[in-house]
Amino acid sequence: MGQSVEQHLRKQHLRKQHLRKQSPQHSSSTPGEDPRMTDIADVAARRLDLAGTRAFEQVGSGPERRRRLAEFNAQWLGELWEDAVRGHRVEGVALAAVGSVGRGDAGPLSDYDLVLLHYGRTLSNDEVTRLADRIWYPIWDAGVRLDHSVRTVNQCRTVAADDLTAAVGLLDISPVAGDSEVVAAARATVSHDWRANARKRLPQLTDAMAVRHHRHGDLAQSIEPELKEAHGGLRDMTILSALAEAWLADRPRGEVDTAYGLLLDVRDAVHVVTGRGRDRLGREDHDAVAALLGYGDPDDLLADVSDAGRTIAYALDGTVRRAGQSQRARVLRVGPRRPQMSPLGYGLFESDGEVVLGAGRQPESDPLLPLRAAVVAAGANLPISPTTLENLATKCGDVPTPWSPLARGLFSDLLAAGPGLVTVWEGLDQQGIIERWLPEWAAVRSRPQRNAVHRHTVDRHLIETVVHATGLVRGVGRADLLLLAALLHDIGKVPGAHDHSRAGAPIAETVMRRLGHTEDDVEVVSSLVREHLTLIELATRRDHSDPRTIDAAVTAVAGDRDRFDLLLALTEADAVAAGPKAWTDWRAALLAQLATEVRDRLDPSIPTVSTPAANVGQGVVPEALVRALAAGDPHVEVLAHGGSYRIDIADRDRLGLFADTAGLLAAEGLVVRTAILRTVDGVAVNEWHVESPSGNEPEQPRLQRGLARLATGDRGPLGLLDRRRQFAARPSRESTIGTPGQPRALVVPGASDEATVLEVRAEDRPGLLHELGMAFAKSGVSVRSAHIATYAGQTLDTFYVTDFSGHPLGPGKVAQVVAVIIDTCDGTT
Structure with a gap:
């Protein structure tokens, strides 16, 4: 609060008194001029001179510059002290500094934060006040900003107990002049109380x-x-x-x-x-x-x-x-405290709100361990402990290039983690792990953006875009490609780039090839990076009724509806992440209008089935296998593929087989990445690609026995499934940013003459495939074939289903099944 008029007048009066008392000591000065004032008025100039342009010429000159400033401050304040105490009794009194002056790292024009300390016994209050005036006024007259106080040691203790800011400041209190033992006593007392009341x-x-x-x-x-x-x-x-x-x-x-x-x-x-x-x-x-x-x-x-x-x-x-x-x-300590360790998989644990590496885990043996740790930490919205990050950075080798499908899947899962990605990515970046994965990241790391609509540096904006894109994955066929495009869309904002979209496209190609993606996927992401500003510019700057506007949008996505959906989602995520100036209701409405016009041009009435296994042939089941299955023994074969596993399963087709198989794999702790299921001559021939978070290889005999028991109606092999569901339940997120929204079940018209084709998009979770299989079975629907895929934590599953007679479902039945699927994915059944 500002001082009152009376306070101001009193200060001016005291200053004049002070100057009159000092003037007899300078009888040689020019009449009307106080030489002392002439000297002290140069303090600011002298401080600036010590830190002038020459003091910045040499690299690393900062510590030396601040040392000289600290010496000047100590010398000048010491001289003021000597003048103030000359001829006076000042036992048990000291001048101390806190803040930057106390730490010795004050800037050329930093404030002085000073404390006149005393025991409260040797001097009266009036004597202490007069001493303070003799110190403070010359500092004010020099034009130096001053924060001052007069306190006893006990008063320091009281102030520190009542005022948190004062307590932190007094921890740095340092002697300037006078009795240093008074300062030591104050500092020791405040420090003791600080520790005791921590x-x-x-x-x-x-x-x-x-x-x-x-x-x-x-x-x-x-x-x-x-x-x-x-x-x-x-x-x-x-x-x-x-x-x-x-x-x-x-x-x-x-x-x-x-x-x-x-x-x-x-x-x-x-x-x-x-x-x-x-x-x-x-x-x-x-x-x-x-x-x-x-x-x-x-x-x-x-x-x-x-x-x-x-x-x-x-x-x-x-x-x-x-x-x-x-x-x-x-x-909490009663005896020796043992840390509470909750297993997260892959030898990682949650401990005291952080993800840590278990004692038995050897980082040297798994170059994918940083990816695994990042996925579980971001998914649980927990940071990785600094010690674990350091171990991962120094002991884990580089991911072999091109990346394996397993590594790509883990990276996609990391990008799909939502808000938890921000903290985990920052920790990885601080340890240099991100640059080992993406060397191109160094060029955009911490790069400023002078565009007024942006609120973040380039690298942070890219991560924020990924987080917002996770909320849009249900509207696209390939969530992984959307998230990769979000991560790379501004990767071309490097020094010297005139058009970052064009500059970023070849960089994105390089990254995608290093990650081991197919050339088709490389081309899609590269085009998304190149065109990521096209739709918003067309929506806000062009006439939507002009056919050429729609032509430009269609050309940008090569006439591909799926690619348009990806570009539209990327456009929204980019704008939302940039800030409120980039994503307004007006801009959103214009983009939606343009999207309607473009979709009409692209004719969305016959959408494409987005599945990597859509063209798998039906094949022929060997006669020897048919005879073995007739004897009641399902066929199981486990093949290792560099950290993941392919499990080939053949069994007699029956209602609920799909649900039983999916449930058994989930109960065994296996994560299904992709699967191709088909029925040939009454025999289910299924191919499952799974990952084992525990590191244990799937046991072929155990899976075979489990399937045989399930075929007889014994549900024992699924006993662990409920426990795993509870353990792996994702924590609730405080923020709704990046949440994917409601599950979707789409009917794909015209995709098959012999079955009804359903496409399911939902957030993956343990046992979801089992639940979907049970939902089909309870609805009286047979799964003829299925193409299971998980992209960035989102399922993109396509099911070919028929009724009991082997015919496509009627409209009423389709509506019923779609409702059941959505409820199942939503966890409401």
Whole structure:
């Protein structure tokens, strides 16, 4: 609050008194001029001179520059102290500094935050007040911004107990002049209380941080970063030290100190080029600050500032988690505390709110372990612990290129994780794992975007686009291609690129080929990257009634309805992720109008069945196999394929066989990636491609016995299925961003003359295929063949079904079955 008129007049009166008292000591001065004022008025200029342009010329000059500033501050304040105490009794009194001056890393125009400390015994209150005036007024007269207080040691303790900000500041209190034992006593007392009350203060500290971060934003994602108060800013470094002072967590070193030094350098440069003690790097100062720090391009400066902010923010978030774990351990400890480990699969566990690697897991043996860890962590909306990330980064080899189908499937599952992807991806990126998977990522990492509609750096925008795209996967045939296009659509925003869409297309091709995708998939994603701005530009800048507008949209997707659906979803996800300025109701309405016109042109009345196994032939069942099946023994064969397994199963066709087989595989803990089911001459010949999260190879005899028991009506082999469903239940997400929406069951007209073809799109979960099979059986529907595929955590299953007589379903029956399928996928049956 501003001072009253009376306070202002009193301050002016006291200042004049102070100057009159000092003037006799300078009798040689010019009449009417106070030489002392002439000297101290140069303080700001002297501080700026110590940090002038020459002080920035050499790389790494920041620590030396700040050391000289710290020496000047100590010398000048020491001189003021000597003048103030000359001729006075000042036992048990000291001048101390907190904040940046106390830490010795103040900028050229940083505020002075000073405390006059005393025991409260040796001097009267009036004597202490007069001493304070003799110190504060010369500082004010020098034009230096000053935050000051006068306190006893006990008052420091009281203030720290009542004011969280003051408590954190007093942890850094350092002596400037006078009795250093007074300062040591205050610091020791405050530190002791801080550790003793850590249980109460930690929640207060995290709440205060959250409020501050919400107010000032994320430093790494701002084009005008607040260097001090934002998430990842200088203030957060003091929080790291405070947590270490409470003995709750170790303070991170190394990269975080380098990041801190960079932000200090940028702050110093802002002070110099603006002549003000600002902590915000404004747009108008980008060029001058970049030039002073030796950057040829201001965007390179902003990228480094973003990297530094991300490093500090990541270190802070991890340290706060460590502190919380340590605090819980103190509260709950009765005897030796054993960590609570909940298995997540692949030798990974949830422990204290993080994903950790089990003691028996050998990272060296599995180059896909970082992918597996990322999938389970993002799916559970948990971070991977820093120690586990470091082990994964240093001990796991690179994924062999081109990537295997299993690796591609894991990567798709990671992209489909929803909001949990953001935190997990950041951890992987901090450890350099992302660049090992996608070397092209380095060029867009932390790159600023000066377009007003964007709220994130390029790399963060790409991840946000993926998260929003997961909410649109039900409207496309290939969820994996949509998510890959979302990840790569702005990969061409590299220095020197004039059209990032065109520049990004060949980069996307390179990435897709490294991931081992087919040339058809490479071409689709490349075209989506190249055309990702086409629809929104046509929708907002062209006349929808003009046939040439529709021609342009149709040409962009090569006349392919499936590709159009992908491009439309990518367009929406891109705009939503950019920010509210890019996705308005008006823009959404225009895009929807254009989509209607384009769909009419593409004639969606006969959609294409999207299945990789649509052309599998019926084949002929060997006679020897028919004889074996007649004896009641199902045929099972397990083939290993580099971390995944192909299971060939043949059995006599019967109602419920599909449900039984799917349920048995789920009960054994196997995850179905793809499957091709067909019936030949009354024999079901099925091919299942599965993954084993436990690492155990599927047991052929066990599967064979299970199928035989299920054929007799014994449901025992499915006993573990309910337990696995409960264990693998996905946690509820606080945010609705990226949720795929309702399941869909589509009838594909004209796809078959002999059966009704149904396409099911839903979020995959353990036992879903079993539930669908049971739903078909209870509805009196026979599954003649099925083509099962999972893309990015979403099922795209096509079923050829008939009634008991072997004929396609009638309209009424179709409606009934579709309703049952949707209820089954939704978990309402």
